[in-house]
Amino acid sequence: MAAEYSTAAGLRAAYLASESDPVAVVERALDQARVAGAEYNAVSVVDERALEAARASRARYAAGESLGPLDGVPVTVKDSFHCVGLPRWHGSAVHDGEPPSVVDSAPVRRLREAGAVLVAKTTMPDCGALGSGVSSQFGIIRNPWDPSLTPGGSSSGAGVCLAAGVTPIALGTDIAGSVRLPAAHCGLAALKPTQGRIAYTPASMTRSAGPMARCVADLETVMEVVGATDAGDPWSLPGRFSAAGWGVERIRGMRVGLLTDVGYGLPVEPETLAVVRGAADRLSRWGAEVEELSLGLTESDFQAFDLGFMARILLEADAAPDGRGELLLPLLKTWGEPVRRASAMEAARAAQTVRAARDRVLAAVAPFEIVVAPVLPVPTFPAEAAGPVDGVAPLYHAAFTAWFNQTGQPAASICGGRTSVAGMPIGVQVAGRRFHDADVLRVAHLLEAALDLDLPWPGMTEKEAGRD
Helix, strand or coil: CCHHHCCHHHHHHHHHCCCCCHHHHHHHHHHHHHHHHHHHCCEEEECCCHHHHHHHHHHHHHCCCCCCCCCCCEEEEECCCCCCCCCCCCCCHHHCCCCCCCCCCHHHHHHHHCCCEEEEEECCCHHHCCCCCEECCCEECCECCECCECCCCCCHHHHHHHHCCCCCEEEEEECCCCCHHHHHHHCCEEEECCCCCCCCCCCCCCCEEEEEECCHHHHHHHHHHHCECCCCCCCCCCCECCCCCCCHHHHCCCEEEEEEECCCCCCCCHHHHHHHHHHHHHHHHCCCEEEEEECCCCHHHHHHHHHHHHHHHHHHHHCCHHHHHHHCCHHHHHHCHHHHHCCHHHHHHHHHHHHHHHHHHHHHHCCCCEEEEECCCCCCCECCCCCCCCCCCCCHHHHHHHHHHHHCCCEEEEEEEECCCCCCEEEEEEEECCCCHHHHHHHHHHHHHHHCCCCCCCCCCCCCCCCC
């Protein structure tokens, strides 16, 4: 992807200036989607109808009737979304052979209505259960920065396609970090919005759709399209998302919490810690009042969360007909054994523990307008692994992300730097108060601009990157 076309804003400018057109861009995106599928297992299905949509977009531009900033922009959506006429595996062989979807999920429908062109659905681990790219249906999903390493998950293929230059924007989902984790692994920007800010079906109190892109400005553009209510989601919020426009001067006096200790989990590796502290220091230099905080969570809190999370996976697998639940990824069956042994009282007690932990998190972060934290405590781990440590629950490394799903708060990820030896991306998380998604994105945007990393994207040639 040519550097000037690597963002939705860049494509829009090119279309308006007649320097490119949606058909040429979508043709290339389709070709690149096939390559990403073959090389990285990143694509579940290519939508051959994309060229028809691109031709319609080209005609609108020619007539001066563009639908807006996403008209003609190619996009991928995660396999978890329903898209009319396309299969949905939800990452698992459990669902292989099911008929194509007959409806579009609400955010997919809104993207189409805005003129965005869906070129492919992207791969994910079984049932969105992992923070890595291991799937019984798709195999091992690999990171284009280094194919021996994970792209994160569960919006694994979405992160891969963005980093490899297939499209400038993608739509994922997030229930414990699933857009923020792959964004961190792949050098991207992503937002898990306030719960209900993006209508989503099936409705959930912890899972949300979330935009992913190469820059925060594109997240804001996508949010202005998909960040709206829908009758199909009873938890969706009224009104629409509107981006903020304030600058660095707004940071002065802002109370910022620096979170580097959840209370349990893996220790934060030094390079990751340095990058996160660097982001907080930047806000401090702009006048923010930065204070360290800890959530004070315990191993028992995690075990309770883990029990409820895994119960959702087993319920989905058990509901599959003809014994297809047995096709669930074996490590998930093993992970779920405590769920099958738990009594109703144990399950109820676990849910109570999670609610109490959620309330403690809300109390800990309440004094702060913004919280800066790692996305995950380690930069990366092998592609074949479920998580960074063998024999440990696969979401143990998602301690910094998962609890913002429980509290319903908006949380974004940006690339804050790269590892010194391998050059792998390191993510920084920026979270905020419920309903203040625009402020979270604005802080993330200002940090991104100040860092000005100019990443050498793995999908670029030297010429495309402007280095010839």
